[in-house]
Amino acid sequence: MSTPFLSVRDLRVHFSTEDGVVKAVDGLSFDVEKGKTLGIVGESGSGKSVTNMAVLGLHDPRNTALDGEILLDGKELITATERELEQLRGNKMSMIFQDALASLSPYHTIGAQISETYRKHTGASKKVARARAVEMLKRVGIPQPDVRVDDYPHQFSGGMRQRAMIAMALVCDPELLIADEPTTALDVTVQAQIMDLLKDLQREFGTAIIFITHDLGVIADIADDVLVMYGGRCVERGTKREVLRTPQHPYTLGLLGSMPSLEGPVDVPLSPIPGTPPSLLNPPTGCRFHPRCTFAEKVSGGLCSSQQPALEIVDGRGSACHLSAGQKGEFFAQYAAARAN
Amino acid sequence: MLRFLVRRILGAAVILVIISAIVFVLFYAAPRDPARIACGKACTPETLELVRKNLGIADPFPVQYWDWLKGIFVGRDYASFGHCPAPCLGYSFQNREPVLSTIADRFPTTLSLSLGSSAIYLVFGIGAGMLAAVKQGKAVDKIASSASLIASSMQIYVVGVLATWLLVDQWHLLDRASYTPFTENPAAWAKGLLVPWIVLSLIWTANYTRMTRSQMVEVLSEDYVRTARAKGMSRRTVFFRFAWRGAMGPIVTIFGLDLGVLLGGAIITESTFSLQGLGMLSVKAVSTNDLPILLGVVLVAAGAIVVFNIIVDALYALIDPRVRLA
Numbered sequence: 316m317s318t319p320f321l322s323v324r325d326l327r328v329h330f331s332t333e334d335g336v337v338k339a340v341d342g343l344s345f346d347v348e349k350g351k352t353l354g355i356v357g358e359s360g361s362g363k364s365v366t367n368m369a370v371l372g373l374h375d376p377r378n379t380a381l382d383g384e385i386l387l388d389g390k391e392l393i394t395a396t397e398r399e400l401e402q403l404r405g406n407k408m409s410m411i412f413q414d415a416l417a418s419l420s421p422y423h424t425i426g427a428q429i430s431e432t433y434r435k436h437t438g439a440s441k442k443v444a445r446a447r448a449v450e451m452l453k454r455v456g457i458p459q460p461d462v463r464v465d466d467y468p469h470q471f472s473g474g475m476r477q478r479a480m481i482a483m484a485l486v487c488d489p490e491l492l493i494a495d496e497p498t499t500a501l502d503v504t505v506q507a508q509i510m511d512l513l514k515d516l517q518r519e520f521g522t523a524i525i526f527i528t529h530d531l532g533v534i535a536d537i538a539d540d541v542l543v544m545y546g547g548r549c550v551e552r553g554t555k556r557e558v559l560r561t562p563q564h565p566y567t568l569g570l571l572g573s574m575p576s577l578e579g580p581v582d583v584p585l586s587p588i589p590g591t592p593p594s595l596l597n598p599p600t601g602c603r604f605h606p607r608c609t610f611a612e613k614v615s616g617g618l619c620s621s622q623q624p625a626l627e628i629v630d631g632r633g634s635a636c637h638l639s640a641g642q643k644g645e646f647f648a649q650y651a652a653a654r655a656n
Numbered sequence: 657m658l659r660f661l662v663r664r665i666l667g668a669a670v671i672l673v674i675i676s677a678i679v680f681v682l683f684y685a686a687p688r689d690p691a692r693i694a695c696g697k698a699c700t701p702e703t704l705e706l707v708r709k710n711l712g713i714a715d716p717f718p719v720q721y722w723d724w725l726k727g728i729f730v731g732r733d734y735a736s737f738g739h740c741p742a743p744c745l746g747y748s749f750q751n752r753e754p755v756l757s758t759i760a761d762r763f764p765t766t767l768s769l770s771l772g773s774s775a776i777y778l779v780f781g782i783g784a785g786m787l788a789a790v791k792q793g794k795a796v797d798k799i800a801s802s803a804s805l806i807a808s809s810m811q812i813y814v815v816g817v818l819a820t821w822l823l824v825d826q827w828h829l830l831d832r833a834s835y836t837p838f839t840e841n842p843a844a845w846a847k848g849l850l851v852p853w854i855v856l857s858l859i860w861t862a863n864y865t866r867m868t869r870s871q872m873v874e875v876l877s878e879d880y881v882r883t884a885r886a887k888g889m890s891r892r893t894v895f896f897r898f899a900w901r902g903a904m905g906p907i908v909t910i911f912g913l914d915l916g917v918l919l920g921g922a923i924i925t926e927s928t929f930s931l932q933g934l935g936m937l938s939v940k941a942v943s944t945n946d947l948p949i950l951l952g953v954v955l956v957a958a959g960a961i962v963v964f965n966i967i968v969d970a971l972y973a974l975i976d977p978r979v980r981l982a
Contacts, residue, residue: 373885377793397891405887412886417879421978422901432887467977483887 319346320523321370321408321491326383328362328369328547337595339365341547342383349490350517352524354538354555356531356570358592362547363527367493370525371410372400387491406436408491409484413499415476419468419483425452426464429483436487451482455512474505478512485516492517493525498533510537531574535559540631543567546593546603549626551634563634565608568647572654583654602637610638610646657970664969668962673725675958676951680721683947690749690945710736711749713947724951745955746948750940755952758937763956765835766933769856769925770918772849774911776857777864782907784861785868790895792873800865807862816855816928823851833929852929856922860914867910871903878902905975912968913961920957 328340340362347353355363368374370385372392385392387408392400412418420428429451430444439447445464452460455478468476477497484492494513498506514537517524526537534541534555541558543551543566551564562568569588576583590607593599605611605619614637626635638646691708692699699707708714712723712734723732727744734740737747745755788800823830834848875881876899884894923935930936934953941949973979 371886373882401888401890403888404885405889410883410886412879412883414879418883420880420884420898420901422898422976431889435888469978480883 318348320349320388321347321525322384322386323366323370324384324386326366326369326385327381328365328374329380329382331378331380332596335596338598339547339595340369341598343544343547343549345542345549345552347491347523347525349523350521351539352517352526352537354534354541355525355527355544356529356534356541357544358529360592360595361544362595363544364495365547366544367410367495367525367527370493371404371408372397373404402436405432405484405489406487407489408493409487409489410493410495411477411480411484411497413496415473415480415497415500416468418480419476421468424465424467425471425479429464429479429486432483433486447486448482451486452479454516455479455482455485456508457482473501474508477501477505477509481509481512481516485520485522488520489522491523491525493527495527496529499528499530506533507536513537531559531570543570546598547595548603548635550604550636552626552628553632557632562647563643564604564636565610565638566604567634568650569607569609572650586654602635609650610642613642613646614638660970661966664966668959668966671962672955672958676725676955677721679951679954680717680724680947683945683950684717686945688945690947693945694749710734712746724948745952748946748949750944750946750949755948758949759934759952759956762932762934762937764837765931766919766922766926766935768835768838768845768849769852769922769931769933770915772846773853773856773860774915774918776853777860778911780857781861781864782868784865786872786895786900788865788869789872789876789899797869801869804862804865807858808866810859812855812859812922812924813928815858816852816925819851819855820929823854833931835931835933852925852931855928856925864907864911868903868907871906872899875899875902901975905972908971908975909968912964912971916957916961916964919960919964920953 323346324344326340326343327338330337330339343362343366345353355366357363365374369379369381370387370392372395374381381393383393387403390403392403395403419425423431426445426448429448430441433439433444433447434441437444449460449464452464457463457475457478463471463475468479471479480497492513497513498509501509510533513524513526516522524537526533528534538555541551541553541555542549543558543564545566551558551562551567553563558567559571562571566588569586572586573588575585588607593603593606599606599620601618601620601622602608602611602624608619611619618637622637624635624637627633636643691704691711691713694711695704695707705714713720715723724746726732727740727742727746729742731742732740732744732746734747737752740746740754743756745759747754748758784800784804788797791797820832824832830851831847833852836844836848838845872895876895881894881898884898885891889897920934922933923939925931926933926935927939934956938950938953938957940946941953
């Protein structure tokens, strides 16, 4: 295993609000290697976007407390100055967002927005930066890039805007790309094109990618490793294959159960996870998932509601659940069988 | 652009015709007869008829309106005043002066008052608003926000009188409000208008501070501002290159409307400082049933608002590429 490009250790992101402290991320650790894609899955409010905003240092410093360690290529980011972070953002690490129309400035041409980033980090001349913008647009598959470079975002289609955003994020050849649900707002064909584009670009440049999504289908397509988040914590981690084929946490199991399968019979009903995501202001005691967990009462001594399960990772694989391995094997098989009937 | 202009100017003309027609109708709904007032106490039916003819109000009012409207484009012949060349807005019932020259005489006062105070309140209002937005939640923001709330709830007739009393009568710092044409003596022009400018812009600055602040704060929370930060732009760059641009649109819109209103005559301001502008002229016209003057002032005021609306729309298209002129 090579040294990770991004290494996050025991990250805590706490917001102070009028009602109290919101523990949006509460002790999260993960690594991303170059050329690999880490998929972060979770519901809205599970802390996946907050984590990545913290990596970029884009949280609001007035009400946010960061704790833990974020090492980018060996450099500590939590204690870095704003100026140092500005040098890294868009240069060594970039981010693409969900809604490309809202995320691109409506007042500047696509070309201006791409070359602005390039000039900021390389000090290139306007002319060179513009040529670079055209080259990037061509690389992400925009037709007639030398003409479209002068268009405004509203003149682009949804898929083209997302391509333009990728071009902008990659203009300085960053080593880490954080993609925050970049395909959620797109229709499936365009979604597939964007995923292929990201995979191609990753192959070409060896970029490390963090892919945030709530869509397990997208994870199955693009990720190497998967991290499942619930209530600001990691509940399960492993390779894509391990997590999707043999989930070790009831929440992951529930996520998979709420997705239709292309391989099985068509008339299998979906089984959504009951309940709502936990409040991060007053999180449930014990395991944060236990109020919604089908198996919570199977654990003796009410452990699930009193004690937080530890996340034990062995060789990058692990889950945070009080169920024993034997119980999981038994109950999860029953769950799968019940679904199939 | 040309199509836009032609369309908007035609639209503006229609609006002005409708507004003048409304004023005409309202005037005739009023119970007072300007001819009887002009005729005096010892008025016989014959003289009254003669006065009516002389004032050009002997005909039924649709005909009068038509004559008035026609006068603007082709000029008009009066029994008592002779020929009035186009654009003819008629003659005052009160002092028999041509309306056009009366307005031309009064307009520079109103123009100086509006433009001068606009320049002041734009600079200070937008400046303070931006400062408050940068220092969101900090002491500067709180001071600016509460000061502007207090200032915007003040009234000209209170602040104006108070300012004159303090600055002019008590401390002898500034001159009493007066109007000297700019072309005659620029220094005296500015000196005479300084007190009204300060008072007028004090109140308007407050509005613009609050508006600029809220616009900036709103734009700063936009996704594209976050993107700009994510690609390494500094706070300062984001503020001046992105947020400023986004906040400008609404400010320009409001300013266009406000300036139009100010140019139509700031009635309260002018009467507070006894400045003889369009506002005072219209007050006098209303109280003396002087229809031609009233129509003229209304036309100028409505025209100013309509023209600035067109300018605002054109500017908006310059600021925001998503807006197309059509």
